Amino acid sequence: MPKTKFNILETTCVPLPLENVDTDQIIPARFLSATSREGFGDNLFRDWRYLKTGEKNPEFVLNSPVYSGKVLVAGKNFGSGSSREHAVWAIYDYGFRAVVSSFFADIFKNNSLNNGLLPIVISEELLQKLQSQVKQDPSTKVRIDLEKQEFSVLPTGDTARFEINAYKKECLLKGLDDIDFLIAMKDQITDYENNKIMVK
Amino acid sequence: MEAKTLFDKIWDGHVVRSIKEGPDVLYIDRHYIHEVTSPQAFNGLRQRGIKVFRPEKTIATADHNIPTKDQHLTIKDELSRNQVERLSHNCREHGIEYFGLNNSKNGIVHIIGPELGYTLPGMTIVCGDSHTSTHGAFGTIAFGIGTSEVEMVLATQCIMQPKPRKMRISVNGKLEKGVTSKDIILYIISRISAAGGTGYFVEFAGSAIQSLSMEARMTICNMSIEMGARGGLIAPDETTFEYLKKLSVVHGVKDFNKALEGWKKMKSDEGAVFDMELVYDAADIKPMITYGTNPGMGMAIDAAIPLSDTAGKEASASYMKSLAYMGFKPDMKLIGHPVDYVFIGSCTNGRIEDFRAFAELIRGKKKADSVTALIVPGSKLVEEQMKQEGLVKIYEDAGFEVRQPGCSSCLAMNEDKIPAGKYAVSTSNRNFEGRQGPGARTLLASPLTAAAAAVTGRITDPRTLLS
Ligand code: SF4
Numbered sequence: 001m002p003k004t005k006f007n008i009l010e011t012t013c014v015p016l017p018l019e020n021v022d023t024d025q026i027i028p029a030r031f032l033s034a035t036s037r038e039g040f041g042d043n044l045f046r047d048w049r050y051l052k053t054g055e056k057n058p059e060f061v062l063n064s065p066v067y068s069g070k071v072l073v074a075g076k077n078f079g080s081g082s083s084r085e086h087a088v089w090a091i092y093d094y095g096f097r098a099v100v101s102s103f104f105a106d107i108f109k110n111n112s113l114n115n116g117l118l119p120i121v122i123s124e125e126l127l128q129k130l131q132s133q134v135k136q137d138p139s140t141k142v143r144i145d146l147e148k149q150e151f152s153v154l155p156t157g158d159t160a161r162f163e164i165n166a167y168k169k170e171c172l173l174k175g176l177d178d179i180d181f182l183i184a185m186k187d188q189i190t191d192y193e194n195n196k197i198m199v200k
Numbered sequence: 201m202e203a204k205t206l207f208d209k210i211w212d213g214h215v216v217r218s219i220k221e222g223p224d225v226l227y228i229d230r231h232y233i234h235e236v237t238s239p240q241a242f243n244g245l246r247q248r249g250i251k252v253f254r255p256e257k258t259i260a261t262a263d264h265n266i267p268t269k270d271q272h273l274t275i276k277d278e279l280s281r282n283q284v285e286r287l288s289h290n291c292r293e294h295g296i297e298y299f300g301l302n303n304s305k306n307g308i309v310h311i312i313g314p315e316l317g318y319t320l321p322g323m324t325i326v327c328g329d330s331h332t333s334t335h336g337a338f339g340t341i342a343f344g345i346g347t348s349e350v351e352m353v354l355a356t357q358c359i360m361q362p363k364p365r366k367m368r369i370s371v372n373g374k375l376e377k378g379v380t381s382k383d384i385i386l387y388i389i390s391r392i393s394a395a396g397g398t399g400y401f402v403e404f405a406g407s408a409i410q411s412l413s414m415e416a417r418m419t420i421c422n423m424s425i426e427m428g429a430r431g432g433l434i435a436p437d438e439t440t441f442e443y444l445k446k447l448s449v450v451h452g453v454k455d456f457n458k459a460l461e462g463w464k465k466m467k468s469d470e471g472a473v474f475d476m477e478l479v480y481d482a483a484d485i486k487p488m489i490t491y492g493t494n495p496g497m498g499m500a501i502d503a504a505i506p507l508s509d510t511a512g513k514e515a516s517a518s519y520m521k522s523l524a525y526m527g528f529k530p531d532m533k534l535i536g537h538p539v540d541y542v543f544i545g546s547c548t549n550g551r552i553e554d555f556r557a558f559a560e561l562i563r564g565k566k567k568a569d570s571v572t573a574l575i576v577p578g579s580k581l582v583e584e585q586m587k588q589e590g591l592v593k594i595y596e597d598a599g600f601e602v603r604q605p606g607c608s609s610c611l612a613m614n615e616d617k618i619p620a621g622k623y624a625v626s627t628s629n630r631n632f633e634g635r636q637g638p639g640a641r642t643l644l645a646s647p648l649t650a651a652a653a654a655v656t657g658r659i660t661d662p663r664t665l666l667s
Pocket residue numbers: 263264308309310329331546547548606607610611628629
């Protein structure tokens with residue numbers, strides 16, 4: 001099934017300058033009992049977003065009237081922990097289309113790419129600079145050009161190239177889906193099974 | 201011929217196709233599923249109008265959100281019940297073997313795979329669960345995947361994966377009494393950090409690793425994900441083969457002896473090159489405990505909490521936030537600190553040897569009144585064996601109650617939650633904020649250290665209680 005295409009994104013961003021944000025923070029386990037992919041955005045960062053009383057925590061950035069946008073600017077080692085794709089669904093469902101960090105956990109990165117959420121790795125230095133820039137001026141816009149693999153902070157003119165493997169880039173640009181790709185090569189898979197497989 | 205690592209040999213043998221500047225299409229020998237990360241994948245198949253491609257290669261269990269009491273009754277929580285029923289329905293519809301609730305072989309996915317003879321050397325194994333790395337103890341490439349990838353495997357028995365880099369971690373020498381494999385892995389993670397292995401697949405080697413039982417090896421590989429690694433594996437050896445020989449059935453192998461010949465050759469070649477090599481001395485490892493909110497924040501049980509996360513640097517805001525969550529301060533010692541809960545179980549330490557270790561320490565002692573203990577076997581078979589070996593009796597005599605199998609308080613999706621602000625010494629694998637319940641404070645440790653806390657009500661060096 002084709003997915004939404006990704007190409008150029010120009011938007012303000014939401015800063016979350018914490019390190020080692022794990023998937024249990026992104027979406028706590030007690031919200032994983034659903035059997036569809038929708039609606040997880042309501043519980044994104046649930047335990048930081050809401051106080052014990054059930055009210056919104058005014059201190060948490062998602063509740064701040066000042067910040068908005070489609071890019072989450074995270075801290076180092078974002079998305080570690082569980083393999084739950086629900087974390088990516090929650091971020092996407094909330095309205096983010098890219099996450100920027102200096103370092104992502106592996107499974108999180110794969111899950112993001114499989115759902116049209118772009119994980120962008122920039123240097124720790126630029127990340128720090130971006131965090132303070134956004135803090136100072138919440139209207140700061142960033143621009144993501146997937147085709148050129150370029151990430152720019154518009155007011156400062158900082159531009160960095162980000163890495164993405166060529167196949168995944170193509171998938172995102174064209175809205176292609178891995179499963180369609182694999183289904184199309186079933187004969188080759190069956191050949192492999194007949195010839196090479198060790199444990200049947 | 202070029203010297204190859206064991207990882208390379210298994211991986212290369214499973215590549216159906218390499219995509220230029222892209223991932224490899226990797227064939228999967230064994231696929232485990234559970235209730236939480238599979239429903240959306242089956243929905244996907246339904247939307248595409250396709251069936252599971254190789255249903256006999258997928259094995260299912262319900263473990264994450266099942267209760268650990270009164271399992272014969274229906275699950276009270278409606279969402280959880282619905283999720284478990286959905287899995288049962290999906291398995292029936294697609295002809296997948298399902299060890300559901302009340303099945304005599306039910307249990308945590310990473311416990312039952314090995315004990316039921318589905319995990320074998322040389323395999324590629326995936327599951328929508330990060331601790332799939334556990335199975336690496338048998339010399340397999342085993343790693344966690346997301347739900348989109350679960351759908352890929354159901355649809356085509358393949359996934360697309362970039363090949364990770366390779367790391368070898370050797371632990372040599374002899375472990376001191378009271379120091380377990382859990383301490384080894386907590387020690388390694390504390391040295392290289394919770395992200396130190398990201399992008400790598402790790403081979404564990406060295407005499408200290410080779411001396412470990414299969415169960416202890418599973419604990420190590422289980423937590424390789426906690427240093428960010430894609431997975432960890434240990435070359436199969438006599439210990440592995442003995443374990444496999446004792447199983448009542450080994451699935452997917454026609455001629456066991458012939459298979460054994462193949463498994464005996466499975467090792468990294470002399471001179472194979474790893475992208476990173478680390479070497480540790482077993483004698484440096486003491487019983488470990490974590491003090492923060494990621495598994496890299498661990499220390500020897502008698503040490504003081506470090507002043508900052510990176511040696512010589514100023515403590516970062518994240519580090520201080522983590523300590524504040526735990527109610528700790530830099531330079532504080534944890535020995536003697538009161539403990540409210542003890543959890544023994546999970547796919548890290550929920551096997552029979554873990555319960556034997558716990559029993560060894562509590563035998564003839566009494567549970568501390570201030571402690572609530574959650575004792576949760578990893579599977580029905582483990583539960584049964586505990587009864588047969590008389591462990592349950594030892595536990596009950598000491599004032600402990602043994603529950604029914606499941607993930608339980610490891611991730612607190614069921615009612616086994618640690619209350620906010622309470623301290624839990626846990627044999628599980630993650631001390632993340634809220635992992636064991638909103639506001640819960642988790643201290644990861646070995647079953648021996650958990651036992652020591654359970655009988656003293658305080659953080660206690662287990663070496664002081666061992667005869
Ligand atoms: S015991 Fe814990 S870590 Fe293991 S599979 Fe269950 S929830 Fe995951």
